[in-house]
Amino acid sequence: MYEGAVQNLIDELGRLPGVGPKSAQRIAFHLLAAETADVKRLVHALVEVKERVRFCSVCGNVAEEEQCRICRDPRRDAAVICVVEESKDVVAIERTREFRGRYHVLGGAISPIEGVGPDDLRIRELMARLSDGQITELILATDPNLEGEATATYLARLVKPMGLKVTRLASGLPVGGDLEYADEVTLGRAFEGRRSLEL
Amino acid sequence: MYVSHLQLADYRSYESAYLELEPGISTFVGPNGQGKTNLVEAIGYVATLGSHRVATDAPLVRRGAERAIVRAAVVRGDQRALVELEITPGRANRARLNRSPVPRPREVLGVLRTVLFAPEDLALVKGDPGERRRFLDELLVARAPRFAGVRSDYERVLKQRNALLKSASARYFRQRAEPDLSTLDVWDEHLAAAGAELLAARLALVAELQPLVAKAYGELTSSGGPPALHYRSSAAPDEGHLPADRAALAELLRGALSEARPQELQRGVSLTGPHRDDLQLRLADLPAKGYASQGEAWSYALALRLSGFELLRADGDDPVLILDDVFAELDAERRRRLAEHVRTAEQVLVSAAVPGDVPEELVGTRFRVGEGRVERE
Numbered sequence: 001m002y003e004g005a006v007q008n009l010i011d012e013l014g015r016l017p018g019v020g021p022k023s024a025q026r027i028a029f030h031l032l033a034a035e036t037a038d039v040k041r042l043v044h045a046l047v048e049v050k051e052r053v054r055f056c057s058v059c060g061n062v063a064e065e066e067q068c069r070i071c072r073d074p075r076r077d078a079a080v081i082c083v084v085e086e087s088k089d090v091v092a093i094e095r096t097r098e099f100r101g102r103y104h105v106l107g108g109a110i111s112p113i114e115g116v117g118p119d120d121l122r123i124r125e126l127m128a129r130l131s132d133g134q135i136t137e138l139i140l141a142t143d144p145n146l147e148g149e150a151t152a153t154y155l156a157r158l159v160k161p162m163g164l165k166v167t168r169l170a171s172g173l174p175v176g177g178d179l180e181y182a183d184e185v186t187l188g189r190a191f192e193g194r195r196s197l198e199l
Numbered sequence: 200m201y202v203s204h205l206q207l208a209d210y211r212s213y214e215s216a217y218l219e220l221e222p223g224i225s226t227f228v229g230p231n232g233q234g235k236t237n238l239v240e241a242i243g244y245v246a247t248l249g250s251h252r253v254a255t256d257a258p259l260v261r262r263g264a265e266r267a268i269v270r271a272a273v274v275r276g277d278q279r280a281l282v283e284l285e286i287t288p289g290r291a292n293r294a295r296l297n298r299s300p301v302p303r304p305r306e307v308l309g310v311l312r313t314v315l316f317a318p319e320d321l322a323l324v325k326g327d328p329g330e331r332r333r334f335l336d337e338l339l340v341a342r343a344p345r346f347a348g349v350r351s352d353y354e355r356v357l358k359q360r361n362a363l364l365k366s367a368s369a370r371y372f373r374q375r376a377e378p379d380l381s382t383l384d385v386w387d388e389h390l391a392a393a394g395a396e397l398l399a400a401r402l403a404l405v406a407e408l409q410p411l412v413a414k415a416y417g418e419l420t421s422s423g424g425p426p427a428l429h430y431r432s433s434a435a436p437d438e439g440h441l442p443a444d445r446a447a448l449a450e451l452l453r454g455a456l457s458e459a460r461p462q463e464l465q466r467g468v469s470l471t472g473p474h475r476d477d478l479q480l481r482l483a484d485l486p487a488k489g490y491a492s493q494g495e496a497w498s499y500a501l502a503l504r505l506s507g508f509e510l511l512r513a514d515g516d517d518p519v520l521i522l523d524d525v526f527a528e529l530d531a532e533r534r535r536r537l538a539e540h541v542r543t544a545e546q547v548l549v550s551a552a553v554p555g556d557v558p559e560e561l562v563g564t565r566f567r568v569g570e571g572r573v574e575r576e
């Protein structure tokens with residue numbers, strides 16, 4: 001244990017995802033040794049992201065305005081929605097340039113172990129978007145792991161009565177992984193070859 | 200195949216150990232508690248990513264050390280492979296194959312295949328169903344490593360489903376609130392799909408094992424036979440005939456799940472599926488558990504292991520045979536017959552506290568184990 005402020009910083013850093021106690025300690029001492037100006041820049045970036053960045057009121061993606069860049073873009077196809085778990089998946093799919101529709105960011109996947117059920121995801125918002133009749137295809141691009149599959153199955157069943165075309169990314173994505181780690185070519189091909197879900 | 204080199208660091212009682220091995224028979228001798236089993240356990244770990252003695256990794260790391268390292272060079276025909284495992288309890292283990300890191304340790308499964316006989320094997324006959332399920336599943340993985348994925352997918356579904364059942368039943372009891380069952384349907388679907396794949400593979404394996412077990416048992420003893428294997432599915436409680444194909448098995452599981460649902464919601468756990476099945480071992484049409492004599496139970500356990508060996512051998516090449524202290528448990532006649540059976544394997548590793556327990560024809564190269572060291576005689 002270190003004294004007050006240092007230990008405080010280590011504790012806070014240790015709460016970040018992927019940062020264990022050892023890394024937290026290393027980062028803390030790195031910051032302690034860094035130039036004041038550098039640390040201030042980091043603090044500013046942290047504060048700014050909390051103050052400026054919000055979540056798009058339509059799709060839940062990160063945005064700097066009421067709506068995100070993609071939802072505001074009139075050239076995007078309003079009839080197709082691609083459902084993803086996180087904003088970083090939007091970035092991954094955008095890189096492939098295969099998709100010209102809009103997104104819906106759920107904010108995670110169904111996982112009872114972590115206490116995440118449908119009510120904890122932006123599913124009600126999705127249903128509201130679908131109810132206006134403009135949308136004809138829903139692409140379920142949740143992660144290719146068990147929780148992502150379960151979320152896709154759940155959504156497919158939920159929207160079934162609406163009669164839209166529901167598709168899932170083609171296989172070929174590394175199973176058990178995260179969408180964001182798939183390379184552009186693989187992800188692009190998975191988009192191309194998406195298949196209708198039969199239930 | 201055979202193990203040509205084994206290196207340990209902070210594994211069990213070994214701070215460090217290095218030994219070179221050859222094809223054929225090697226015997227490890229030394230007094231009790233000197234580290235003979237630790238040695239062969241490490242080799243078994245490289246093949247299965249698990250110990251035959253303990254369910255968790257913590258006891259494998261030397262007291263006071265942070266992690267254990269096991270490194271084994273495996274020769275298969277004219278190919279050599281180097282497997283390195285870093286075992287850190289409480290964290291994901293890391294693996295390297297031919298000095299390159301692999302994304303997941305299970306990718307080294309299949310490089311080394313072993314069949315391990317140990318005093319603990321008696322539990323195959325006398326122990327809980329879990330012992331026999333593990334026997335079947337480990338054999339599936341040894342034959343086709345992709346089953347490690349099938350098995351872990353199933354376990355993951357089970358964990359998620361149990362978590363949901365638990366919270367649903369807690370909510371029901373505490374607040375009398377109707378549980379939200381829409382997501383349970385989804386998990387049922389995944390459980391049926393993953394469960395059917397595992398179940399189909401186990402059933403096919405049992406069918407292949409049946410004649411081999413009968414033959415091996417008959418060769419070990421003339422007492423008590425003939426043995427018969429009955430797979431008992433929790434999804435078909437009355438000894439009904441189980442379908443062989445996956446679609447029909449998934450249907451069977453779906454039916455069993457919907458039947459079990461009220462009870463599952465009450466108890467908050469999954470009550471049906473391959474995790475609740477058993478492989479019943481019968482002898483002269485009586486369950487061996489509860490009826491077989493000590494000697495018969497031993498012969499049954501050995502017959503199961505030998506059959507596993509025969510299956511793997513028939514798939515292409517000999518797995519490494521490990522006999523950990525089993526001769527002490529057997530009478531002279533069974534010792535001789537077991538020795539007869541295993542002698543021809545490409546590599547046999549034998550451990551014994553009493554050198555005289557090892558049949559003449561199985562002595563081979565002798566290693567002396569003592570005081571944390573292993574030395575060739």
Ligand SMILES: Nc1ncnc2c1ncn2[C@@H]1O[C@H](COP(=O)(O)OP(=O)(O)OP(=O)(O)O)[C@@H](O)[C@H]1O
Nearest residue numbers: 211212231232233234235236237258260261262552
């Ligand atoms: N994690 C560990 N750290 C240190 N020592 C350990 C650890 N695990 C086991 N040991 C020690 O290893 C010894 C047991 O080794 P092992 O089981 O290989 O004995 P053995 O030679 O097979 O004996 P036996 O003939 O009785 O079967 C015990 O003395 C035990 O205390």
Ligand SMILES: [Mg+2]
Nearest residue numbers: 235236237524
């Ligand atoms: Mg021992």
Ligand SMILES: [Zn+2]
Nearest residue numbers: 056059068071
């Ligand atoms: Zn948006």
